[in-house]
Amino acid sequence: KRDDVDVEKLEEAVAELDPKNGSYSEFTDLPLSEPTKEGLQSSHYAVMTDIQAKAIPLALQGHDILGAAKTGSGKTLAFIVPVLENLYRLQHVGADAGLGALIISPTRELAIQIFDVLRKIGRHGHMFAAGLVIGGKSLEDERQALSRMNILVGTPGRILQHMSETVAFNTDDLKMLVLDEADRTLDMGFQRDLDAIIEYLPKERQTLLFSATQSKKLSDLARLSLSEPEYVSVHAED
Numbered sequence: 409k410r411d412d413v414d415v416e417k418l419e420e421a422v423a424e425l426d427p428k429n430g431s432y433s434e435f436t437d438l439p440l441s442e443p444t445k446e447g448l449q450s451s452h453y454a455v456m457t458d459i460q461a462k463a464i465p466l467a468l469q470g471h472d473i474l475g476a477a478k479t480g481s482g483k484t485l486a487f488i489v490p491v492l493e494n495l496y497r498l499q500h501v502g503a504d505a506g507l508g509a510l511i512i513s514p515t516r517e518l519a520i521q522i523f524d525v526l527r528k529i530g531r532h533g534h535m536f537a538a539g540l541v542i543g544g545k546s547l548e549d550e551r552q553a554l555s556r557m558n559i560l561v562g563t564p565g566r567i568l569q570h571m572s573e574t575v576a577f578n579t580d581d582l583k584m585l586v587l588d589e590a591d592r593t594l595d596m597g598f599q600r601d602l603d604a605i606i607e608y609l610p611k612e613r614q615t616l617l618f619s620a621t622q623s624k625k626l627s628d629l630a631r632l633s634l635s636e637p638e639y640v641s642v643h644a645e646d
């Protein structure tokens with residue numbers, strides 16, 4: 409269990425953030441837990457990218473986000489940091505806590521990249537258990553691990569397969585859903601899988617949706633998955 413005083417202080421500082429007017433430029437300008445600060449520092453992340461500076465304060469406060477920024481703009485940390493922090497402040501860690509965050513990515517390769525960033529930033533004192541659900545391993549091996557995970561990164565088809573086939577895969581207490589590269593996920597024909605997954609999840613949750621481009625399909629997905637979202641976009645010329 410976390411230090412309650414530490415969590416209370418973080419809660420207060422997060423509530424005092426002013427995301428719309430805030431001039432937050434470095435990660436250290438934000439109220440983040442010691443484990444996350446250390447993880448960012450040891451990976452030499454100091455100055456936030458534009459999408460990170462705009463999205464992270466809003467996401468820390470629990471808002472749903474529709475974030476659009478081109479490839480290479482740093483969208484991964486824009487959701488990894490809030491996932492780690494929001495679960496930390498909720499003390500949603502450990503085998504009994506269950507699944508707290510689900511991160512969906514269109515391809516196995518991208519899911520592995522996200523998982524690596526999560527591990528790199530999370531390895532300095534965070535207590536969460538994280539797993540990859542991308543197929544390739546036996547369904548049974550993945551199944552064994554699923555009941556203990558706090559954060560899962562996976563591809564839509566495989567996640568849906570576990571939702572329908574794995575009894576111990578319980579999403580009742582899910583706090584956060586992340587849809588990364590949502591435009592690509594839709595382009596690859598995963599719309600129905602995403603719809604089915606979203607249908608399965610608790611309505612009371614925070615959703616962060618990131619995309620490099622905008623489209624009609626994307627706004628349909630946004631309407632289905634987000635609740636009173638904050639729109640955060642970074643233009644190509646930035």
Ligand code: ADP
Binds near residue numbers: 456482
């Ligand atoms: P996107 O998902 O928007 O395409 P990524 O999250 O994959 O972008 O990040 C692109 C690259 O930028 C990665 O190599 C990542 O390590 C680097 N990066 C992300 N955020 C920062 C930052 N705040 N400072 C320095 N490099 C960063």
Ligand code: MG
Binds near residue numbers: 589
């Ligand atoms: Mg990305």
